[in-house]
Structures are given as C-alpha cells and as structure tokens.
Amino acid sequence: MTEPAETIAERLHAAFDSLTRAERQLADSLLQNYPVSGLGSITLVAKAAGVSTPTVARMVQKLGFTGFPDFQAELRRELEAKISDPITKHDTWVEKAPDAHILNRFTDAVMGNIRQTLTQIDIETFDRACTLLADPGQSVYVVGGRITRSLADYFFMHMQVLRADVTQIQSMSNAWVHYLLDMKPGDVVVIFDVRRYENATLKLAEMAREKGARIILFTDQWRSPVHEFADCTFCGRIVVPSAWDSSVTLMLMLEIVIAEVQEHTWASTRKRMEELEDMFDRTRFFRKFT
Template identity: 40%
Template sequence: MADDEHTIAERIRGNLESFTASEKRAAHALLAHYPMAGLETVAEFAARAGVSAPSVLRFVSRLGFVGYPDFQRALREELEAQLKTPLMKASPEPPGARGDRLGRFAAALRANLSETFAHLPDQEFEAATALIADRKRRVHLVGGRFTDALAAYMAAHLRILRPGVVHLSGQADTRRDQLLDIARHDVLVVFDVRRYQENMVALAAEVARRGGKVVLVTDQWLSPVARSATHILSARIEAPSNWDSNVALLALVEALVAAVTERLWPEARRRIEEIERLRQSL
C-alpha cells in the first residue's frame, strides 16, 4: 500500500523510533489530540508540543509532506473519513449487478488484516499485553454500539486465564455504577471506532484521572480516547460496504489473548485444568 494511503497516525507510529527528540514531542502532541492539534497554525502546534516552529516543519517533512498546508489537507480528509455515516459510505450494488462482489469483499478484509499487523508497533503490543496480563491489576473491558461484542469476547477469554476480569456492560448509568469499583492501577480496555462515542471518551478520561491505565483498541483514524490512553492499538476497518468491518479488530483481540495466554501459561494452565474438572462435576 502506498504511503499516501496510510493515515498520518499510522505513519507516525510506524516511524516513531527514528524521530529526533523534538520530532517525537511533536508526534506525541499530535497523537494526544488527533487530528485537531495538526489543524492549528504552525505556531500553535509548536507551542502545544513545546518545540520550535522549524521543528514542527521538519516533523511534517519527515512524514512525507511537501509543506504544512499539504499536511493539514491530509488531516482534514481524515477528519471527514472519521465522521462518515453509513449513508455516506459505499452504496451496495443493485441486485443482479455483475462482478465478483464476494471476491472484492474478501480482498478488502485480507488487506485490512495485512495492513493492521504490518503497522502494529511491537513495543506497543507487548506493553499492552503486559498490562492486561498483570495479575496485580484488575482488567475492565468496554466497547461501543458495534464493538462491545468484542469487549465481551475478550473478557470471556481473559476470565479463563486470570482473575479480576470485568466486562462493563449495560447502559451508561450502569457503567457509572461500575466505575466506582475501578481502582488506581486497574486497566481499562476500550474499544471505540468511528463514529466515536462521547461516553467512551468520558469514561476513559475518568479512569485515567483515577490513576488507571487505558488500553485503546481503535481504527486507523484514532478515537479521541487516545487522549487518555496509555497504549493504543489500531486496526483497519474500511470495507466495500455501508458498514465498517470488525474482522481486523477481532484478529487483534485474538492476538492479545494468545499473547496473554503465553505470559500466564503456568497459572492459566492450572485454571483451565480446574475449569475442566468443574465441567465434569457441575
């Protein structure tokens, strides 16, 4: 895939280790307020990042843009993509339309999987895995309208592997009640993709304020939850449909479950053996 087909967030995350110290500060400032920080003037962006205006311009150049206006144009296009509704996405072909519809859809999903794992930073993945596997921390999982099923799926696996796993289910009022039990140093895994949900953003911000760690699983444009996230894992979700695809997100969940299982295997094995014993007696 050509570099101009990658989001700016993907370019940053894929090249972060090669940036200079000032470029890293600019990168972190942008990711923390993505994409709005980059839509500010050069001087405003520089002040936010605590670097000089020339450093911002060098950062933009390192991302492959010929100038700041080109960089901002790309960010505005991404912002438009974030706000797309099902009515604004690709319309289904009329009944009887010629063409390999199933093949095109399968190709799009394969591309999503390939691009997701190609641009998933190893260090970020391992750090998120370590947090989720830390038995001293309780793990809480929550998702939005179309991603809460992923949160529940991941929670079902994690409960087999370790204690202290909670799926925050129900309406917003119920989640507020459950928030009372999230302690300092707990982990909140949030699933949030376009069109991002304000209640997810507010929940993550409150957990971070309480001293908890937030792991965000999101799309290539980054949910505003990124402002509160300790670690961010992004997946590609576009498909030739009015609807986005959760296939790459599910693959990312299963990769996390596999990695946590490996980290916790001695204890996880004992828990699985006990579960198998209970299956025979209950």
C-alpha cells in the same frame, strides 16, 4: 475509494526517530488533538507547537507531501472518513466500486487491513499489555461500545476463563459509573472504541485514569480520543467496501493477545479450564457423542 497506506498519525509515529528536536515538538503538538490540530493556517500550527513556519514546511515534506496545502488536504480527507456515517460510507463505495465481485473486493480490503495493521504494532507495547492482563494482582475490566461490545463480549469470555477477577462493564447502561467504585490503582481497563467515538467511553477512560487504572485501548487507524489516557494502544484498520466498518483486524489482534496471556497464565489457567470442564459435564451443558 482507495485508502492511503498510512494515516498522517501513523507516518508521524514511523518517522519520529528521524525528526529534529523542533519537528518532534511539532509532531507532539499535531498528535494532541489529531487531526483537527493541523487544520489551521501554517502560521497557527507553528505557533501552537512553538516552532517556526519553515519547520512545519520541512516536516510535512519529510512525511511525503509536496507542501502544507497537500498535507492539509489529506488531513481533511481523514477527518471526513473519521466522522462519516454508514450511509455516507456506503454511497462512497458504490460510486467507486470496481467491477470485481464483492467476495474478492471485500477479502482484498481485509487482507490489506491486516497487513498494514501488523506492520504498525509495537512489540514492546504488545508485550507490556499482555503482561498487564496476566497479572493476578490486578483486576481487569472490559468495556465496548454500541458496535464494539461484541468484541468486548468475546474478549471478556476468554479472559474470564484464563484468570480470576475479570469484570465486564455494561457500557449501554447508565450504571457504568458504579464500576469505578471498586477500581484500584494498577487495575487494567480494556476499552474498545472505533470511529464515531462515544462520549461515555471517553469519560469512563478519564475517570478510570484518575483512579490510577491502566488503560489498554483497541481502536481504529484514526485513534479514539481515549488514546490520551491509554497506556497501550492498538490501532486496527477497519475500512472495507461496505456501509459498516470491519472488525476482522481487531478480532485477530484480540485472539493473538488471548493466546499470549494464556501462555503467561497457563499453570493457573489449566486448573481453571479443568474445573470448568468438570462443571460442564455435571450440568450436561454440551452434548457428548461418545
């Protein structure tokens, strides 16, 4: 299956500045419960946004669709992709698999994901997220889900070296609620959540927001519902010719963030690294060949 260059949500964000006031109102309405918000009749979609039906028709054409039915067909395709399980994803790729070797097909898909993701990153959002993460006055919490906890582990390990007061929330345990007890206004919660979004993660985001925390979300191109509570959202494209989604793009984004936070905190980070290396030497944690 060939993935479209952009999701409708990405098209809406890219076109937002060129939309009329009524069209912006419609775009906001569509994004509030995306993509389900666009699946009613054109009359219901217009009514929910408080605009006219001609406004809906004009905006979908601005987004590159021939009309509202074409727009909804793409929304349904996105929704199907969003909720598809690993078996369904595998069967879809097998049916459409080209003759090229998997090494080439998989790599091409990943490279396309990276290119498309990087074009969608907002520089101001990136800089704001790194500034939040580098602020020594605020605690940082990191949480992932069933699959994305490996990304959370990687990010946590590096952040723990870069700065003090970093905590990993054990998302697979019912004890995650305990971490909210010490959360303060201004603290930063980094959340990883990709499709088949987890209910516990959404609830944690909601409750953390109520505590005054600021949320940095790493998600896929369809955007986790956690986006509603996030201060900074990074959407990495994840589709590859496999039953499993790819984490390559999200890992790339993480490594770039880690590198930038390191630049912000280098004076204190260098001391932490030196102390850590001394402890490694004392414990003989690593082998030395000199």
